[in-house]
Amino acid sequence: MDASPKIRAHALTRSFGRGARRLTALGPVELDVATGEFVCIVGPSGCGKSTLLRVAAGLLRPSAGGLDIHTHHDRPAAMIFQDYGIYDWKTVLANVRFGLDVQRVPRRDADERARGWLARMGLADFADAYPAALSGGMRQRVAIARALAVEPEILLMDEPFAALDAQLRTILQDELLALTQSTRTTTLFITHSLEEALVLGDRVLVMSARPGRIIAERRPPFGRPRTGEVRSAPEFTALKDELWDLLRGEVDHERQEAATP
Ligand SMILES: Nc1ncnc2c1ncn2[C@@H]1O[C@H](COP(=O)(O)OP(=O)(O)OP(=O)(O)O)[C@@H](O)[C@H]1O
Numbered sequence: 484m485d486a487s488p489k490i491r492a493h494a495l496t497r498s499f500g501r502g503a504r505r506l507t508a509l510g511p512v513e514l515d516v517a518t519g520e521f522v523c524i525v526g527p528s529g530c531g532k533s534t535l536l537r538v539a540a541g542l543l544r545p546s547a548g549g550l551d552i553h554t555h556h557d558r559p560a561a562m563i564f565q566d567y568g569i570y571d572w573k574t575v576l577a578n579v580r581f582g583l584d585v586q587r588v589p590r591r592d593a594d595e596r597a598r599g600w601l602a603r604m605g606l607a608d609f610a611d612a613y614p615a616a617l618s619g620g621m622r623q624r625v626a627i628a629r630a631l632a633v634e635p636e637i638l639l640m641d642e643p644f645a646a647l648d649a650q651l652r653t654i655l656q657d658e659l660l661a662l663t664q665s666t667r668t669t670t671l672f673i674t675h676s677l678e679e680a681l682v683l684g685d686r687v688l689v690m691s692a693r694p695g696r697i698i699a700e701r702r703p704p705f706g707r708p709r710t711g712e713v714r715s716a717p718e719f720t721a722l723k724d725e726l727w728d729l730l731r732g733e734v735d736h737e738r739q740e741a742a743t744p
């Protein structure tokens with residue numbers, strides 16, 4: 484493992500709007516993600532998780548502090564958006580090929596890789612369809628295939644499995660485990676599911692209510708390589724309960740704030 488972190492945030496904050504309407508969405512956040520590490524983030528709705536990921540992806544600037552990402556030129560960071568971020572005017576195949584086209588991978592090679600990922604996502608028959616013809620879960624799988632096809636050095640995933648049914652979600656969690664463990668892809672993964680965070684993460688970070696700060700960190704005590712079997716470990720349930728207590732405190736806090744005129 485490299486000594487220097489792949490992702491490092493220091494005193495990172497992000498606000499939106501001006502004057503009386505100014506709202507601090509995030510921070511201050513301190514965060515180090517090591518090379519090859521899989522970090523999961525949980526936190527109440529609206530606490531700034533997507534904002535953090537958008538800053539990491541370079542789509543938003545910090546308002547104060549900073550976030551540095553270290554990648555090599557040939558292997559980009561890839562982001563999977565909470566709302567999919569796929570292009571409705573491109574076919575499914577062209578959507579998955581998109582990042583490869585940007586990298587100028589030769590067409591035939593790119594097509595082959597894109598089709599391979601579509602097959603793994605159970606979408607082989609939909610290569611020539613347009614996203615409008617797909618269900619929400621299928622669109623989400625297109626977004627996942629697109630991100631993984633570029634074999635990114637860093638994966639930024641914003642609730643990538645939220646729209647999927649429980650079975651497919653479990654299958655893709657297990658696939659993502661196998662994939663990130665074999666490629667040692669550094670991953671920052673946002674989820675509302677504590678189970679998901681505990682299955683996947685080397686570390687699980689809990690964010691406070693808005694403006695989101697990191698208020699707790701847990702390391703699921705499961706070694707690597709790991710499989711979905713950890714779901715039935717006794718420590719799993721105990722840790723889930725503990726995280727849920729932390730999270731519930733933040734959600735309650737937020738509701739009380741909202742109820743105060
Ligand atoms: N572009 C924007 N302009 C103005 N406000 C924004 C913008 N993006 C986010 N916000 C606000 O910042 C706060 C954090 O939003 P963000 O989307 O990061 O939350 P989140 O933790 O991802 O929530 P969820 O779990 O519901 O996805 C919210 O109050 C949101 O309204």
Ligand SMILES: [Mg+2]
Nearest residue numbers: 532533534565
């Ligand atoms: Mg979000």
